[in-house]
Amino acid sequence: MHQRALRPLLGFFLASIALLMPGCSGSLPFVKTPTPSPTATFTPEPTSTPTPTPTPIPAILTVPLQSYTAPNALFRIEIPENWTPFEEGGGIRFQNPDDPYISLTTFYFPLPEDADADAFLQGEAERALSRAQLNDPNSLQIIQNEIDEGGRLRLEAVGKFFDDQPLQHMRIDAWVENNVLLGLNLMTPEADWPDIEPIWPLLQQSYQVLQPDPTQVTGMAYIHPGGLFTITVPMYWGILDEDYDGVLLQDMGGLAHFGVSVEELDHYPTPEEMDEALKSMVGAASDAPGYLELQRITNQPNLRLIQFEVPANEDGIYRTEIRVYSDRNLLITTLFSAPPQDWEHFAPDYALLLDTIKTRGDAPPDEKTQDEDPLAGIEVGVVKFYIARNGRLQVSAPIRNFRTRPVTHLTASVILYDKDGNFLAAESWRMLQAILGQGKTTYLYLSLPKGTTDFKNVAWVKIQLIDGRDAAKKPYPAWGYQRGSAEVNGKGDIVIRAAMRNTGKKAQKYIFVAALLYDEHGNLLFARTERKRLPYATPPGQEVHIKIVIPGPLQGVANFDVIGEKPLLD
Numbered sequence: 001m002h003q004r005a006l007r008p009l010l011g012f013f014l015a016s017i018a019l020l021m022p023g024c025s026g027s028l029p030f031v032k033t034p035t036p037s038p039t040a041t042f043t044p045e046p047t048s049t050p051t052p053t054p055t056p057i058p059a060i061l062t063v064p065l066q067s068y069t070a071p072n073a074l075f076r077i078e079i080p081e082n083w084t085p086f087e088e089g090g091g092i093r094f095q096n097p098d099d100p101y102i103s104l105t106t107f108y109f110p111l112p113e114d115a116d117a118d119a120f121l122q123g124e125a126e127r128a129l130s131r132a133q134l135n136d137p138n139s140l141q142i143i144q145n146e147i148d149e150g151g152r153l154r155l156e157a158v159g160k161f162f163d164d165q166p167l168q169h170m171r172i173d174a175w176v177e178n179n180v181l182l183g184l185n186l187m188t189p190e191a192d193w194p195d196i197e198p199i200w201p202l203l204q205q206s207y208q209v210l211q212p213d214p215t216q217v218t219g220m221a222y223i224h225p226g227g228l229f230t231i232t233v234p235m236y237w238g239i240l241d242e243d244y245d246g247v248l249l250q251d252m253g254g255l256a257h258f259g260v261s262v263e264e265l266d267h268y269p270t271p272e273e274m275d276e277a278l279k280s281m282v283g284a285a286s287d288a289p290g291y292l293e294l295q296r297i298t299n300q301p302n303l304r305l306i307q308f309e310v311p312a313n314e315d316g317i318y319r320t321e322i323r324v325y326s327d328r329n330l331l332i333t334t335l336f337s338a339p340p341q342d343w344e345h346f347a348p349d350y351a352l353l354l355d356t357i358k359t360r361g362d363a364p365p366d367e368k369t370q371d372e373d374p375l376a377g378i379e380v381g382v383v384k385f386y387i388a389r390n391g392r393l394q395v396s397a398p399i400r401n402f403r404t405r406p407v408t409h410l411t412a413s414v415i416l417y418d419k420d421g422n423f424l425a426a427e428s429w430r431m432l433q434a435i436l437g438q439g440k441t442t443y444l445y446l447s448l449p450k451g452t453t454d455f456k457n458v459a460w461v462k463i464q465l466i467d468g469r470d471a472a473k474k475p476y477p478a479w480g481y482q483r484g485s486a487e488v489n490g491k492g493d494i495v496i497r498a499a500m501r502n503t504g505k506k507a508q509k510y511i512f513v514a515a516l517l518y519d520e521h522g523n524l525l526f527a528r529t530e531r532k533r534l535p536y537a538t539p540p541g542q543e544v545h546i547k548i549v550i551p552g553p554l555q556g557v558a559n560f561d562v563i564g565e566k567p568l569l570d
Helices: 117-135 190-206 271-287 340-355 367-372
Strands: 065-069 075-080 084-088 091-095 103-110 141-147 153-159 168-177 180-189 220-223 229-233 237-243 246-251 257-264 292-300 303-311 317-327 330-338 378-380 384-387 393-401 407-417 423-430 441-448 460-470 480-488 494-501 508-518 524-538 543-550 559-565
Touching: 065 190, 075 103, 075 190, 117 141, 117 153, 117 168, 117 180, 117 340, 168 190, 180 190, 229 237, 229 257, 229 340, 237 257, 246 340, 257 340, 271 292, 271 303, 271 317, 271 330, 317 340, 330 340, 378 407, 378 460, 384 524, 393 407, 393 460, 393 524, 407 441, 423 441, 441 508, 441 524, 480 559, 494 508, 494 559, 508 543, 524 543, 543 559
Parallel strands: none
Antiparallel strands: 065 075, 084 091, 091 103, 103 180, 141 153, 153 168, 168 180, 220 229, 237 246, 246 257, 257 330, 292 303, 303 317, 317 330, 378 393, 384 393, 393 441, 407 423, 407 460, 480 494, 494 543, 508 524, 508 559
């Protein structure tokens, strides 16, 4: 666990004022007046010279400075040697260890594409000021808020930027260079401002931009230690907590929170698993007094969403939105929470957080990993199963090859479990397709006979890949689907007839065929595969007609497709 106290990314510019203390010196004039008679001469007392009172040096200027270079050599600055740096959304924050309310932030944040620099600067200034207006409108005092002819934002204000902290004094000097926001931000309690402000000119003088390259900057590009995902942290946000599978972020005022967790499965998440994840995230909140559900989405194939409001002790009412979705074999959960009256204020931050979650994507494993593990990059999709009218358990799942190499001789175990996770039965499977090309998908299909176990107790099915090897040859050309039809026969089975064309250069006597059934949204419902001996050796460029039967009953079928490949014959 890693926890940090978050401070704002705010600050302002104000020219230094030098106070001159003139001293006086010299002697009083003296005139000698003649007297009519010789009398004693009066000698005046010497006049004393006033001693100037020395101006005390502010304590902040007595602290030695140390040079700090940002990660990736983005910029350099000299800061008090005891101030601690923290990387946050928008830049680096340096915090006074003796008073966490005193901090400096150095901006280094990329602008959105096609953003106008002046509009962006003014927008960020207004966002900072609006926080004080939300907390206490009467506390806000705007000293300066302007963008000069050179495009430099100079902003200074006093306000209640945090409802649980003292009145704060903030100063910002910011500008845009090469589409990157740069600048400084100093913030202290108002009572401490006279003691801290004298260091401002030194900070400005030492701030040196080394690499204003937008390709090197992503705001705070948070990379999870487990490598499961990255995310861009918005300005005025920071890390509150970190776990083995996720991170929790918080805005500068502690009002809004965003969390994301990524769970890596050995299969593609099922709709039931997404439903369970959503239910688990809501937890006991739905039973709390005052709970109000605002929105729920459960009918989309790859998204579960719920938005609700619930009283949160002394913090008042909070609105929370939870999303559950999948990316290949990753189950991703996000949570965003803020007071209802602040929801629109934080909406841009929420959108940025959602849009910048990046998982490992479709990048193949490195070559060394592929050499050591023949299954690295082979992933099982969502498993589908049902009990057919003949009492057999029908199981199917897509299997994708994300390696840089074609593979062959894939084998797997199909394992059945009840609702409590107890083992019921298992059966082996071997890929009937000869070669699975790079980036291609094949389909597992297995029909378990009645009596294997009581199929009514099967709650979920796991596909465990066992073995495979790199293919020595390139994949054979796939058969071309020409046309076809599908119908439900009197038994309730789905019968598909298709004309397939041999696109290769040799006559083919066998075909590996997969009939794919889809719902109205284009989601795969089931896949039935079969290795067939053709009625004759089909020459190159010629068609052959095939029939494949998928045992019923199956509901919600709206479309179908048929693919053909060269089968494995040994």
